[in-house]
Amino acid sequence: MHYLIAGAGPAAIAAAERLRKLDSDGEITLIGAQPQPPYSRMAIPYFLTGKVGEDGTYLRRSSDHYKDQRIELVRGEVVCVDASAHQVTLADGQQFNYDKLLLATGAEPIIPPVPGMDDPRVQQCWHLEDAKKIIELAKPGARAVQVGAGFIGCIILESWVLREVDLTVVEMGPRMVPRMLGDKAGSLLRSWCESKGVTVHTSVRVKxxxxxxxxxxVILDNGETCLADVVIVSTGVKPRVAYLAGSDITIDQGIVVDEHMQTSAPDVYAAGDCAQGLDFSTGQTAVHAVQPTATEHGRVAAANMAGENNSPYKGSLNMNVLDTLGLVTCSFGAWEGVEGGDSAEMYNPDNYQYINLQFKDDVLVGANSVGYHSHLGVLRGLIETQIPLGSWKARLQANPISLADAYVGVNQAALQKR
Ligand SMILES: Cc1cc2nc3c(=O)[nH]c(=O)nc-3n(C[C@H](O)[C@H](O)[C@H](O)COP(=O)(O)OP(=O)(O)OC[C@H]3O[C@@H](n4cnc5c(N)ncnc54)[C@H](O)[C@@H]3O)c2cc1C
Structure with missing residues (x-):
């Protein structure tokens, strides 16, 4: 059996290693477009601040790891997939046949159509090469403008502050991380960043x-101009799927997969940021571009590729946790609420603390929080297990921070019923 994997990020590596465990004789080939060994984009912020060197971003430390696992690494870019011929073509003309193919090509940054984006001092922060260029430009005291304050933008902005640059953030949405935090939570994050010396503009676009x-x-559409030595563009990502144009593989927001991570083409699977997989909360499919989902996708896809068709995916929980300059914010599941549902809220702006819980009947289905981190596991547990809260719902509505008590209480009650 020849397993071919397009991509060399966390989804691809998780899949390759699981395949090796499940099929000791199979041939595993991994094709990655980047010159470096497989690395984690999540580690780039640590590279930017010097906490790790380049090799600290590599997904596996030992250079012999892939050889030991009998995983062949090929450097190249897949430009065409012919699913009926079970064949992929690389940019350099090489062709590979496969029995099972995994598409794990990740995402790519969206660059807004703004004049001046081609200046070499305007950088995205996606590849290790970008990080190296930014390190050259963002010296202590430099003026930096970050365009975008989404999930990745709020992760990387800490790096500029730690690099002692003078930072201005411009976000076109009405608040920071608008697709992850509601008004109160987003405003708390903004005032926290401002208290750390960051200038934040929201509801403003770069013209x-x-x-x-x-x-x-940097000319803004509110008439202001920000002077900068470097501009970092972090305006969202989209699945990297252009090489599938002309193939029969169904693409919506990403490569659509079923509960076995299989695409619309036989023997072709997809995982990670490029895949539109099952969403735990809605039962629909969605792109959840975070690393835990990518690795989980990879493992589930591998099990199904190796013939364990009884390995359906339960779906990924929409879950984002940010630590921005020491303030932890998070969103879980249906954090904006569901039709006919109830909610509970605790707001303590003086301490940068906020919790919002969303219920459907007596089940917790989503949450937003600011300034808490000890309850994250409990929140996730309550949402993922969909355990009925019974009388604990009213207690949580009265006191939303009593999550740990609720978790213990409902689980004890469930045990007693057995
Ligand atoms: C700066 C930064 C910080 C982040 N921080 C976090 C965080 O704190 N928490 C979190 O959960 N997520 C974070 N993320 C997001 C996280 O990195 C991604 O969700 C994760 O990398 C997805 O893994 P993946 O394997 O699907 O894709 P990727 O990691 O993007 O890997 C895709 C791979 O495919 C290769 N490739 C692409 N196209 C082709 C092709 N045509 N042919 C061959 N190879 C190809 C690429 O070279 C790469 O090896 C961060 C991202 C960035 C940029």
């Missing part, structure tokens, strides 16, 4: 970036 040899001028 153009003008450049001279000395500096960049």
């Amino acid at each position: 153009a970036i003008e450049s001279s040899t000395q500096e960049l001028q």
